[in-house]
Amino acid sequence: MAAGGFQIDHQSLDQHSQDIEQIMDQITEAAGDAGSLWDPQAFGIIGESWAGILSIWTNSANNAIKTAVAAGKVVSEHVKTMNENYKTNEDNTKRSFDAISAGTGEN
Amino acid sequence: MADNPLVATAPQTSWTGTANMKPMTSFSNASTDFEGAGLFSDAASTLSDATTAQGWTSGAAEMDIAGDAMDAIGVAMDPFGSLLGAGIGWLIEHIGFLKKPLDYLAGDPEEITAKQQTWENIAKALNDASTQYKQSVQTMAGSNQGTAVGGAQSSGGNFSDVLTGAASHASDAANAMKVAGAVVGTTRGMIRDSLSQFAGDAIVKWIAATALAFFSFGATEAAFVVDEVAEGASLAAENGGKVSKVVSLLEKLKGGAKDSSEALDKATESIAKDAGTDAAKTAGEDAGKTAAKDAGKTKPSETGETTTASSAGDSGATHADTGPTKPSETGETPSTGTPSADTGGGPSVAEHDTAPKDTGESTTPSSATDTAAPSEHAPAEDGSTAPKSTDESTSPSSTATDTSTPTSTHEGDTAPSEPHETPADTSTTPSADQPAAPKEPTLEQKVDQHKEALDDHNAQVTQHNKDAADFRKQSAEHNQKAVDNEQAMAANKHARDMNQQAINRARAEGKPHDSLKAQHRELEEQHKQLRNEDTRLSNEQKQLESRHEELNKNAADINKNAEHLREHQAELKKDMGKEWKEQHGLNSEFGGKYLDDASGLHKLDEYKPKEMLNPDNWKPSNLLHHGVPGVPKPSVADAVLTAKEAGKQWFAEQASREQNIAEEYQHHLEEMQKAGEGQHAWPTSEQGG
Numbered sequence: 001m002a003a004g005g006f007q008i009d010h011q012s013l014d015q016h017s018q019d020i021e022q023i024m025d026q027i028t029e030a031a032g033d034a035g036s037l038w039d040p041q042a043f044g045i046i047g048e049s050w051a052g053i054l055s056i057w058t059n060s061a062n063n064a065i066k067t068a069v070a071a072g073k074v075v076s077e078h079v080k081t082m083n084e085n086y087k088t089n090e091d092n093t094k095r096s097f098d099a100i101s102a103g104t105g106e107n
Numbered sequence: 108m109a110d111n112p113l114v115a116t117a118p119q120t121s122w123t124g125t126a127n128m129k130p131m132t133s134f135s136n137a138s139t140d141f142e143g144a145g146l147f148s149d150a151a152s153t154l155s156d157a158t159t160a161q162g163w164t165s166g167a168a169e170m171d172i173a174g175d176a177m178d179a180i181g182v183a184m185d186p187f188g189s190l191l192g193a194g195i196g197w198l199i200e201h202i203g204f205l206k207k208p209l210d211y212l213a214g215d216p217e218e219i220t221a222k223q224q225t226w227e228n229i230a231k232a233l234n235d236a237s238t239q240y241k242q243s244v245q246t247m248a249g250s251n252q253g254t255a256v257g258g259a260q261s262s263g264g265n266f267s268d269v270l271t272g273a274a275s276h277a278s279d280a281a282n283a284m285k286v287a288g289a290v291v292g293t294t295r296g297m298i299r300d301s302l303s304q305f306a307g308d309a310i311v312k313w314i315a316a317t318a319l320a321f322f323s324f325g326a327t328e329a330a331f332v333v334d335e336v337a338e339g340a341s342l343a344a345e346n347g348g349k350v351s352k353v354v355s356l357l358e359k360l361k362g363g364a365k366d367s368s369e370a371l372d373k374a375t376e377s378i379a380k381d382a383g384t385d386a387a388k389t390a391g392e393d394a395g396k397t398a399a400k401d402a403g404k405t406k407p408s409e410t411g412e413t414t415t416a417s418s419a420g421d422s423g424a425t426h427a428d429t430g431p432t433k434p435s436e437t438g439e440t441p442s443t444g445t446p447s448a449d450t451g452g453g454p455s456v457a458e459h460d461t462a463p464k465d466t467g468e469s470t471t472p473s474s475a476t477d478t479a480a481p482s483e484h485a486p487a488e489d490g491s492t493a494p495k496s497t498d499e500s501t502s503p504s505s506t507a508t509d510t511s512t513p514t515s516t517h518e519g520d521t522a523p524s525e526p527h528e529t530p531a532d533t534s535t536t537p538s539a540d541q542p543a544a545p546k547e548p549t550l551e552q553k554v555d556q557h558k559e560a561l562d563d564h565n566a567q568v569t570q571h572n573k574d575a576a577d578f579r580k581q582s583a584e585h586n587q588k589a590v591d592n593e594q595a596m597a598a599n600k601h602a603r604d605m606n607q608q609a610i611n612r613a614r615a616e617g618k619p620h621d622s623l624k625a626q627h628r629e630l631e632e633q634h635k636q637l638r639n640e641d642t643r644l645s646n647e648q649k650q651l652e653s654r655h656e657e658l659n660k661n662a663a664d665i666n667k668n669a670e671h672l673r674e675h676q677a678e679l680k681k682d683m684g685k686e687w688k689e690q691h692g693l694n695s696e697f698g699g700k701y702l703d704d705a706s707g708l709h710k711l712d713e714y715k716p717k718e719m720l721n722p723d724n725w726k727p728s729n730l731l732h733h734g735v736p737g738v739p740k741p742s743v744a745d746a747v748l749t750a751k752e753a754g755k756q757w758f759a760e761q762a763s764r765e766q767n768i769a770e771e772y773q774h775h776l777e778e779m780q781k782a783g784e785g786q787h788a789w790p791t792s793e794q795g796g
Contacts, residue, residue, distance in 0.1 A: 019239075019243065020240070023232065023236045026111055026112070026113055026232065027113065027229055027232055027233060027236075029111050029113075029114070030111055030113035030114050030225055030228065030229050030232075031229055031277070033111075033114050033225060034114070034222045034225035034226050034229065034280070034284075035280075039218065040211055040214075041210055041211065041214075041215055041218055042214055042215055042218035042219050042222065042291075043214045043219070043287070043291060044210065044211060044212055044213040044214025044215070044291060044294070044295065045211060045212055046212060046213055046214070046294060046298075047213065047214040047287075047290070047291050047294065050290070051287070054280075054283050054284070054287055056283075057276070057279050057280040057282075057283040057284075058280050058283075060276050060279070060280070061226065061229075061273070061276040061277045061279065061280040064272060064273040064276040064277075065229070065233075065273050065276070065277065067269070067273070068233070068266075068269050068270055068272075068273040071266055071269050072266065072270075075262060075263070075266050078259070078262070079259060082256075082259060086253075
């Protein structure tokens with residue numbers, strides 16, 4: 001393939017996109033569970049008075065994870081879009097060359 | 108939730124039978140097995156801490172030894188009370204109905220350990236995902252080729268970094284949970300041991316005091332009461348050491364929180380930056396849209412024409428030395444500038460038009476689009492630095508490298524700064540009399556201006572491409588004429604030579620040769636015409652060369668403009684990244700503002716663990732006036748805001764509530780009607796009988 005050209009394995013791109021989504025969903029779910037600080041059974045009524053301090057970490061981690069998840073979804077979407085666009089491009093290019101070989105001069 | 112492998116759960120430890128009794132297998136779980144068993148539990152805890160390196164480095168082992176010394180004094184002074192207290196404490200920890208109230212009062216360290224484990228699992232999953240993502244991107248790059256894939260690979264690297272950053276925060280949260288578990292465990296132990304030791308001690312002394320009461324006329328009972336008060340004070344003093352341990356842990360927690368907070372700030376900045384440089388989408392859209400569009404535009408007829416020009420140029424080179432009009436030169440002019448000369452053949456034209464937009468230049472500016480993508484701003488979402496504009500903006504640099512042509516009217520437009528500066532400034536000018544106060548356009552306006560500049564630029568590129576195509580066609584026709592003329596001149600020269608030889612022979616032989624002379628004149632006339640044509644072609648070639656230079660100059664201008672637009676786009680991307688960070692980062696409404704201005708629960712500097720644990724501060728009057736000790740009170744403004752929000756919510760739901768009541772009422776009416784039709788509301792004498 002000439003430089004600047006392309007060659008795409010659509011299946012691997014699809015799989016790649018799905019992998020990202022799955023991992024991100026699992027992490028979001030687990031972070032939501034572990035980030036809950038109103039849990040008297042864990043911290044006790046006494047412990048709840050200072051458990052708010054932990055929100056610094058849990059909020060920080062949750063924010064970082066949310067951002068990472070959002071970025072992951074964007075990357076996943078972009079990979080999907082890239083794949084679809086490559087497919088469209090290939091189809092159009094194929095039609096164009098078919099038209100050339102048929103000698104019709106039009107697509 | 109249970110299906111999620113990342114979520115850990117706490118083991119059930121309360122005793123509901125013998126099933127939970129396990130032999131001690133190592134020192135590490137000794138503290139769990141002897142939980143609540145007073146001096147035995149403390150000894151086990153010391154053993155556990157002393158057998159781990161972390162126990163010594165964190166100071167836990169030293170604190171345990173100090174606590175054990177106090178225990179030893181207590182055992183020496185009151186062996187029976189201590190043993191009884193240990194028994195009571197052990198029972199509290201291992202009998203379900205005794206353990207539950209203690210859990211609700213003082214917390215359950217194992218539940219917190221489960222949370223810690225979950226955060227560790229998340230951190231591991233994020234790290235694994237980061238590693239796998241890197242590998243996956245490498246695999247994708249291995250099985251795919253193309254500039255867009257390169258962009259995706261680059262964005263993948265950024266994303267991997269983001270995941271690693273998030274993993275470090277999850278790891279911090281796990282460590283925080285670990286410390287929290289220690290605090291809860293210590294507090295719980297303190298309460299449990301106080302209760303059990305005090306009770307055990309009191310039971311023994313009460314038995315002794317009661318037994319001797321008859322002989323001492325009740326004095327031992329009075330002494331018992333006095334002793335218990337003193338014991339209570341002694342216990343409080345003993346617990347002071349443990350309180351200091353909790354305080355140090357809370358201080359550590361607080362200090363670590365600040366570090367984590369600062370780290371998050373950096374990470375948020377990094378994430379915003381990394382998300383901004385994500386090139387996958389644009390790369391994909393650029394490649395797809397542009398290539399699809401251009402592939403559709405490429406007509407076989409155009410392809411054929413351009414190929415002809417190229418061929419002419421090449422064939423012309425073979426006649427380089429044959430006449431005053433040098434087709435080789437004519438041919439070289441378009442051929443050097445024409446991409447088809449390099450690539451050759453019809454399809455290469457399609458590649459020429461398509462390829463530049465698929466090349467790296469398309470991905471670079473379009474990353475600004477990705478900065479906008481995660482943003483919630485309208486200009487970003489509607490494609491302020493949209494792929495369409497982006498990809499087209501990049502096309503000139505490639506096209507111009509080959510050959511390009513904007514007319515003179517477009518040259519003025521190629522001035523890089525003009526498109527960005529004009530619109531907003533004129534719109535904001537108040538009047539002609541007063542000097543217009545320079546007003547900095549908003550980011551959205553800048554983006555709109557940038558879009559306009561890109562549209563102008565794209566129009567130039569389109570015109571340039573059209574002119575270049577015309578030029579190639581014109582050059583090809585010129586080449587063909589030059590070749591034909593050169594061949595005709597060669598044929599004419601040959602004919603003239605033959606004619607001259609025939610005339611010479613006729614003269615030598617003395618034969619009449621009028622027809623030869625007539626032919627000679629005709630050939631000379633033809634020669635003259637061919638020379639004139641040659642001269643005309645030479646002039647035309649000069650014009651073409653001049654035109655070629657003009658095209659090259661315009662191409663350079665367009666390239667320069669493209670470079671400027673890319674730089675401007677990079678600036679916009681940076682600005683968008685900042686704004687995105689302000690919206691979503693620590694200083695945002697959901698991050699920093701909340702941390703700074705909300706209920707105050709998260710204001711680290713206002714947390715005072717020592718005050719929190721000072722019993723004096725837990726007096727009802729203090730609580731009423733100052734709230735929970737050591738924890739900042741919510742402001743009145745917060746309370747008013749919360750009440751307002753609740754009121755709004757209530758009124759917003761009022762219509763729905765009324766609707767529900769009406770429906771319910773109607774439903775009851777219908778039910779009653781049905782009941783009335785089928786049977787009487789009250790049993791009649793017949794039914795009752």
